[in-house]
Amino acid sequence: MGHFEWLMLLGFAVPGAIICLIHHHLARRPR
Amino acid sequence: MYMGHYAIALGARRWLRPLPMAWLLFASIEPDLHDVLGSLVPSLGIGPDTHTLPGACAAAVAIAVVTALVFRRIGLALGAGLLVLSHVAADYLTSRLPLWRHGPMVGLHLYATPWADFLLEAGTIAIGLALYASSPDLRRPARRGVAAIAVLMLAFQAVWNFGLGSG
Numbered sequence: 001m002g003h004f005e006w007l008m009l010l011g012f013a014v015p016g017a018i019i020c021l022i023h024h025h026l027a028r029r030p031r
Numbered sequence: 032m033y034m035g036h037y038a039i040a041l042g043a044r045r046w047l048r049p050l051p052m053a054w055l056l057f058a059s060i061e062p063d064l065h066d067v068l069g070s071l072v073p074s075l076g077i078g079p080d081t082h083t084l085p086g087a088c089a090a091a092v093a094i095a096v097v098t099a100l101v102f103r104r105i106g107l108a109l110g111a112g113l114l115v116l117s118h119v120a121a122d123y124l125t126s127r128l129p130l131w132r133h134g135p136m137v138g139l140h141l142y143a144t145p146w147a148d149f150l151l152e153a154g155t156i157a158i159g160l161a162l163y164a165s166s167p168d169l170r171r172p173a174r175r176g177v178a179a180i181a182v183l184m185l186a187f188q189a190v191w192n193f194g195l196g197s198g
Contacts, residue, residue, distance in 0.1 A: 026176040
């Protein structure tokens with residue numbers, strides 16, 4: 001995997017993981 | 032488009048709440064991940080077709096079928112498929128891409144004007160997060176969490192537009 005592919009993967013994975021974490025704290029569990 | 036894809040996924044969650052956030056984010060960037068997957072495992076790649084209309088339609092159908100099988104709801108499957116299609120539609124604003132293999136190149140190529148791209152993506156982020164924040168299943172007040180997501184996305188977008196010298 002080339003430099004650009006790694007950059008693209010990290011560039012999506014890092015913010016994606018943080019968004020999921022914040023969303024996990026914001027979303028109420030379904031009753 | 033970069034963070035705008037995630038913004039579209041966040042906005043779409045307003046109507047696709049049963050789908051996990053990671054699933055929505057994944058669907059919104061499937062064509063880019065397909066490029067990476069193709070470089071890792073060539074047999075799974077579809078070459079230069081990931082960002083063409085036929086390639087995006089095929090990926091949208093595949094994601095819709097998997098979503099229907101896993102979540103058992105046609106509406107959710109359609110939504111996930113539309114998220115995949117939104118990727119290529121949005122990329123026609125920021126890049127120049129072929130409509131089909133060897134087909135005509137179309138697109139505004141806003142990447143060539145980083146401020147214009149940043150403004151477009153920031154606007155998309157604002158709209159997407161406004162829709163996300165209006166979801167009835169979020170804890171209230173959700174302002175701080177939504178603001179944190181906005182800062183995160185704008186920061187990554189700024190690095191993309193102004194920090195990497197990408198075009």
